[in-house]
Amino acid sequence: MDRFSVLFHVNEPEKWPVVLLNAMNFLKDVGQGEAEVEVVANGGAVSVYGRAAGAGQGNDQLLERMQDLSGLGVKFAACRNALNMHDIDEGSLPPFVTTVPAGITEIVKKQALGYAYIKP
Amino acid sequence: MDRFSVLFHVNEPEKWPVVLLNAMNFLKDVGQGEAEVEVVANGGAVSVYGRAAGAGQGNDQLLERMQDLSGLGVKFAACRNALNMHDIDEGSLPPFVTTVPAGITEIVKKQALGYAYIKP
Amino acid sequence: MDRFSVLFHVNEPEKWPVVLLNAMNFLKDVGQGEAEVEVVANGGAVSVYGRAAGAGQGNDQLLERMQDLSGLGVKFAACRNALNMHDIDEGSLPPFVTTVPAGITEIVKKQALGYAYIKP
Numbered sequence A, B, C: 001m002d003r004f005s006v007l008f009h010v011n012e013p014e015k016w017p018v019v020l021l022n023a024m025n026f027l028k029d030v031g032q033g034e035a036e037v038e039v040v041a042n043g044g045a046v047s048v049y050g051r052a053a054g055a056g057q058g059n060d061q062l063l064e065r066m067q068d069l070s071g072l073g074v075k076f077a078a079c080r081n082a083l084n085m086h087d088i089d090e091g092s093l094p095p096f097v098t099t100v101p102a103g104i105t106e107i108v109k110k111q112a113l114g115y116a117y118i119k120p
Helices: A011-030 A043-052 A059-072 A080-085 A103-112 B013-030 B044-052 B059-071 B080-085 B103-112 C013-030 C042-051 C059-071 C081-086 C102-111
Strands: A004-011 A033-043 A075-081 A098-099 A115-119 B004-010 B035-041 B075-079 B097-100 B116-120 C004-010 C035-041 C075-079 C096-099 C116-119
Touching: A004 A011, A004 A103, A004 C102, A011 A033, A011 A043, A011 A059, A033 A043, A033 A103, A043 A059, A043 A075, A043 A080, A075 A080, A075 A103, A080 A098, A098 A103, A098 B103, A103 A115, A103 B004, A103 B013, A103 B116, A115 B116, A115 C116, B004 B013, B013 B035, B013 B044, B013 B059, B013 C102, B035 B044, B035 B059, B035 B103, B044 B059, B044 B075, B044 B080, B059 B075, B075 B080, B075 B103, B080 B097, B097 B103, B103 C004, B103 C013, B103 C116, B116 C116, C004 C013, C004 C102, C013 C035, C013 C042, C013 C059, C035 C042, C035 C059, C035 C102, C042 C059, C042 C075, C042 C081, C059 C075, C059 C116, C075 C081, C075 C102, C081 C096, C096 C102
Parallel strands: A004 A033, A004 A115, A033 A075, A075 A098, B004 B035, B004 B116, B035 B075, B075 B097, C004 C035, C004 C116, C035 C075, C075 C096
Antiparallel strands: none
16 A cells, blocks of 8 residues: 555534544554545534634634644545535635535545545 | 445434435435445334334434435345344334345445445 | 455444444354454543453453454454553553554554444
8 A cells, every 4th residue: 555545524523523633643653644634524513614713612722633634734624515504604614624515425435536434 | 436336324323314314415416326325224223214104203204214215226224133132023114124134244245345334 | 255354443432332242243144254353442442441350330241242252353453542541551451452553544554455444
């Protein structure tokens, strides 16, 4: 295997801390340049993307950790269906978040490309 | 990739609504004829299959949504071990549900055939 | 497919009973010699490995069931990051548990080798 490719799936807001911890520990273990890592959020998990910095409740810390991981090459995706269900405007998302039409399709496509699937 | 192949795994009854929503959104996104979709239920999740229509508690609505998805080509499987543990008679299952000897084996076989695995 | 290869991921202590039940039912279904089965624990799930026999709360029974599965060829791995976070000394682990540097890396490597991923 040349490089690792990993997709983390998060659909519950309370799972974000463990997802971000897992992704960071993984990158520390294999080395930053050795892996493609993508986090796909759908369901209620997209709400964390949509909370403005300063919303408190530990949210600032989560967004900071995402920003750090983004700087290390980790990609963050949001499911548009979920954004719509939660009345989150795409324009309000942090700049490191990409919107995909359907989170499940993104997950399926990445697995077809050889990404490992992890659901913390 | 010619067609998408996706397996949804559900083992907790309360996860049925999100599984069915995910499956429907996925089909709307890729187009009905473009994907093989199977839902495998084991553990306590099989109880939802076994509740007679009219049992209330939102169960009718879940079974209706399964029926709709079945009409769109989605397959539904039940783990026989789980049915036995929950005293559910196979004969009482909706006609669109297929029983498999062991849910985990079904999941493993489908992944070996290239199905993406999703655990909502 | 010659043999089945399956990886079970457990990161919450309360999920151990279902993981062990799933693994046993799977082995009964396909036959003991027909599958490679590995259970990778990270997060809080490693705490169950670390509790001494006799700690009660059903823990003895879980460790006994792991021991039985180990006798049937099932491998058990613990994430070192998680052990450190939970102040668990590697020397205190049951003899059938192998420590890996990072649980996520182990899961990714095994999927790259063709193991099915299951998150009960």
